[in-house]
Amino acid sequence: MSSTIRMPSDEELTAFLDGELSPEETARIESLANADDEVAARIEFLAAGSMPFREAFAPLLDEAPKAKLEAILAAIAAAQQKRGPAFASRRGFLGALAASLAIGVIADRAYLGIGRNLGRDEGSEWRSVVAEYIALYTLDTLAGPVPPADVQAAQLARVDSKLGLNLSPEAVALPGVDFKRAQLLEYDDQPLAQIAYLDPESGPMALCIVRSEKGAKEPDIEGRKGMNVIYWSTATHAFMLIGHAPVDRMREIADAVRPKLTA
Template identity: 65%
Template structure:
């Protein structure tokens, strides 16, 4: 088999993203991305993973089982530790998937506080793409991710207030309240250089749920339903913003919840 035809590994693709390949190797990867849809999609996925992580899960990290993790690290053979210490800092990104898996086993979920992507990896259908990106990180959420008390009304209002200037959208706790589902936090993120609002909830029956909003000039669109990452998504848009409600609840219940949100926002 010609070397050109060998499917690149995740390590090679990440090295390509980091600019660590030779010109010949980079040209081979570039050609395969242009010719093979599966390789292009894998590169896009790894590009999303190659991101800075911020404070969204600081409370969970403070509760991490440090002693258990330290014992796991101590069990690593010395020659492997030495090799890791000598490796370039960017090589750590190549171990992202393994590190993420270890974190999830330890009960630690990592939020993507910035989920922007360069135009090189942008999909043709922008509206579909942002929903795919949201589904990627919401799929990492567990009930433990959103554990803790429900914020007081004034705290909710303060968090939602961050959307006013950046997103041009004024929301009240009452407008985004979901019946029988706990409000947990509102975060202002970023997608493709644009602000993205995420309001996270915890449904006692089905687990994590989120309402996400971006600016959009695509025009009004009636609600529709799709499935992503094993979750149901109800999405719609008005003249200025696109919305999506994502969660594990059945599609008919998600649709009913979304209809309530739309009605309160339009009021």
């Protein structure tokens, strides 16, 4: 992804797939997909979904009124035609996507009301809450000197007491970014660690951690509240790095800190 392009959030992309965006927003997403491979790939992933919805609901589809299903498919085809040839021209991506969705995923969603949860990972809610919070940060929020190592260690020890991680100032140090504070918040009655930083190039940044039993997941990327988010999980915890830095820089920082958090 070009560092000048912000990855749309999964909510935006699923709304795009569901035809729930305004014409202006729809055109914006189409333009991003035409311009960037990662945006196009994310749309394709969300369109396919990560669970076998079609198989799970096949008995209901078999019983569905044929006329109603045909009307749904006709509406989908008409909507795709209105979007014009430019979006469909991207290596045939939208042409193939429209065809596959018309016979499968979108029909299932339209008729069964699965809607915007399709393709969304189960942990997206806490990342959304964190993004709302971090979006309020300014340079003044994190102004002041970098705390000394012993203060950092004391703050991280309080985090450790709730999350069971072996955190240290060295483990959470981010390359080229100043540590500002570590604090405990709460999400859904569970402790949430927030380690705040100030990047001299892009402003506020945060590494946030919650307990999770949903299994290990390799890093993925999304956009929230005008910021880029890199998120991943281990067998016991979920992590997210959020900030205004370009995607490539966020990836580099995440790649540097991940081994220290999972060792």
